[in-house]
Amino acid sequence: MGTEGMGFFEIAQKEPDRPAVLAPGVPVSYGGLHAEVNRLSNAFGGLGLRPGDALATVLGDRPEFLTVMLAALQSGLYLVPVNRHLSVPDMGWILADSGARAVITESAFADGVATAADEAGVPADGRVSVGPAAGYHSMAGLAVSGSAEPPGKRWAGSLMPYTSGTTGRPKGVRKPLLDTPPEAAADLLRRTLIRRLGLEPGDDVHLAVAPLYHWAACVHALMALHLGHAVVVASRFRPEHTLELVQRHRVSSAFVTPAMVRRMLALPDDVRDRYDVSSLRRVFHAGAPMPVETKRRAMDWWGPVLHEYYGTAESGPTVLAAPDEWRARLGTVGRPVDGVQIKILGADGVEMPAGETGLVYTSGHPGFEYHGDPAATASATRDGFSTFGDLGRVDADGWLHLDGRAADVIVSGGVDVHPEEIENVLLQDAAVGDAAVIGVPDDELGQIAVALVKPAEGVGANDALADALLAGCGKQLAEPKRPRRLEFRASLSRDPSGTLSRSRVRDDYLREDAD
Numbered sequence: 001m002g003t004e005g006m007g008f009f010e011i012a013q014k015e016p017d018r019p020a021v022l023a024p025g026v027p028v029s030y031g032g033l034h035a036e037v038n039r040l041s042n043a044f045g046g047l048g049l050r051p052g053d054a055l056a057t058v059l060g061d062r063p064e065f066l067t068v069m070l071a072a073l074q075s076g077l078y079l080v081p082v083n084r085h086l087s088v089p090d091m092g093w094i095l096a097d098s099g100a101r102a103v104i105t106e107s108a109f110a111d112g113v114a115t116a117a118d119e120a121g122v123p124a125d126g127r128v129s130v131g132p133a134a135g136y137h138s139m140a141g142l143a144v145s146g147s148a149e150p151p152g153k154r155w156a157g158s159l160m161p162y163t164s165g166t167t168g169r170p171k172g173v174r175k176p177l178l179d180t181p182p183e184a185a186a187d188l189l190r191r192t193l194i195r196r197l198g199l200e201p202g203d204d205v206h207l208a209v210a211p212l213y214h215w216a217a218c219v220h221a222l223m224a225l226h227l228g229h230a231v232v233v234a235s236r237f238r239p240e241h242t243l244e245l246v247q248r249h250r251v252s253s254a255f256v257t258p259a260m261v262r263r264m265l266a267l268p269d270d271v272r273d274r275y276d277v278s279s280l281r282r283v284f285h286a287g288a289p290m291p292v293e294t295k296r297r298a299m300d301w302w303g304p305v306l307h308e309y310y311g312t313a314e315s316g317p318t319v320l321a322a323p324d325e326w327r328a329r330l331g332t333v334g335r336p337v338d339g340v341q342i343k344i345l346g347a348d349g350v351e352m353p354a355g356e357t358g359l360v361y362t363s364g365h366p367g368f369e370y371h372g373d374p375a376a377t378a379s380a381t382r383d384g385f386s387t388f389g390d391l392g393r394v395d396a397d398g399w400l401h402l403d404g405r406a407a408d409v410i411v412s413g414g415v416d417v418h419p420e421e422i423e424n425v426l427l428q429d430a431a432v433g434d435a436a437v438i439g440v441p442d443d444e445l446g447q448i449a450v451a452l453v454k455p456a457e458g459v460g461a462n463d464a465l466a467d468a469l470l471a472g473c474g475k476q477l478a479e480p481k482r483p484r485r486l487e488f489r490a491s492l493s494r495d496p497s498g499t500l501s502r503s504r505v506r507d508d509y510l511r512e513d514a515d
Contacts, residue, residue: 003201003228007186008070009034009150011228019230021063022205022249028063030228033070039146040071040139047102047126047137051076051155052177056100056122057213058082058091058113061235064130064139065212066221068104069159073222074182076155078174080162081213088112088119090170094162095120097372098172102126107133156185160371161215161313164499172371173215173313186226193316194223196337197284197307199253201227205279207254209234209242215313216286220255229253239264243275250279258290259434259494261298266433266456272301280305286317287499289402291424292330299323308333310400312388314380315365318342319400332399333392340364343385344394352393357403357416360392361385391418408502410439410447415480417449419502422483425476426451426469431459436492437483438506440513451483452505454492461488 003011016031055077059065072079080098082091095116103122105113110133117127129136156178162170178185206224208231210217224231232249237260283305299306304323310333311317319334336342343351344358352358363385370376380386391403403418410417419437426435433456439447455461466486473482493504
């Protein structure tokens, strides 16, 4: 039986033996996963959860995340996936700000989550752990007590991700709940996002390797289950292990970040050549533009399978570039998908001509609000268009090119310097493992660009390398845009999804400089 026009819940009832989760652990069928989802859904009432409430998770990348997500999405709940790497105070802030009535975690994080939940006022009866943890309900115990039959009242819930907080406190992205069953919400997803990305039902295998608390990774796993695909959940990203999973499970789709691709490309040739990746057909990346040379090398290795899009937790994907489209317009992140419009506005709100950089505004995506922050919601919108702080330009044919974040622009001697432009030049050099460019105060120019570089594995940091890298920048960048200094670092501040917080890197740098 085919899965055309069906979502997870319908597939689970009509094809219960279809593989749903292949790894880790014992494979789970759609029917088996559906039963666990129903048991957890039926136990939510005992945790004090009612439709419209927020349920938070602080979980590693594990199959139970999928169970919790699907249960929330058929119980009318807002699911708030919390980054497990956050500090306890930051976790507590999100739990409090979201108004979470319950939180589901696991043994490894239970102590910190308990402290955060105390600070946020999450009731003791609303705390659940996947593994053993004092003061928590057992998720397995809740599942045993609940019925495997669907709940009597089924109401579509929604994801409520929090922004990464690279320019201030994270903000909850809240969308209105639909008074409709989850099957209708899945159908809407198929007719919009799934169709826009060119995904199709069938027997594909999706690799969930980016952190599931990240909105894009979470949504890609959800889309896979609504299409009848099997999902492989990687507990964490490891370059060679990722290739091994692709080969072992004949993975056909995945969502990755540019940082992950760079780390896989950095593997020795003989290691990369060990693994058969010919099963890959659609690998999506987003979050930051991928340097041109990195993407070229990846497609020389994997074939024309890298699909890029620009989008945020607020908007979803708004522009898309297929592999052949990207090759024809190197560096683009795509052209608007059906129903989406783009404007580039200057600081004065006037639309910029083709080729000129300004704030990227988009329309045609679902409505949203920043939870509890109407001022932030209002400041992000203008005449039906929304901006999320990204700078870009649109060429004469309507293709979008990104130039970084407005908050990261370095004004040096009156010239706008975009850090990503310098970083992309540095990252083309095989001696560079990672790079971050920040603006630091300067008495003469106001700010100067300083490049912080993590050398590639096995490469020594020395003055000769610094001079060579600065010379390379001098050949490719106009004089005002070149970094004035280059320093080496053992690591740079990226989260597991690959997001770089230049504000944090800059704060750390200035703190070190002051000591």
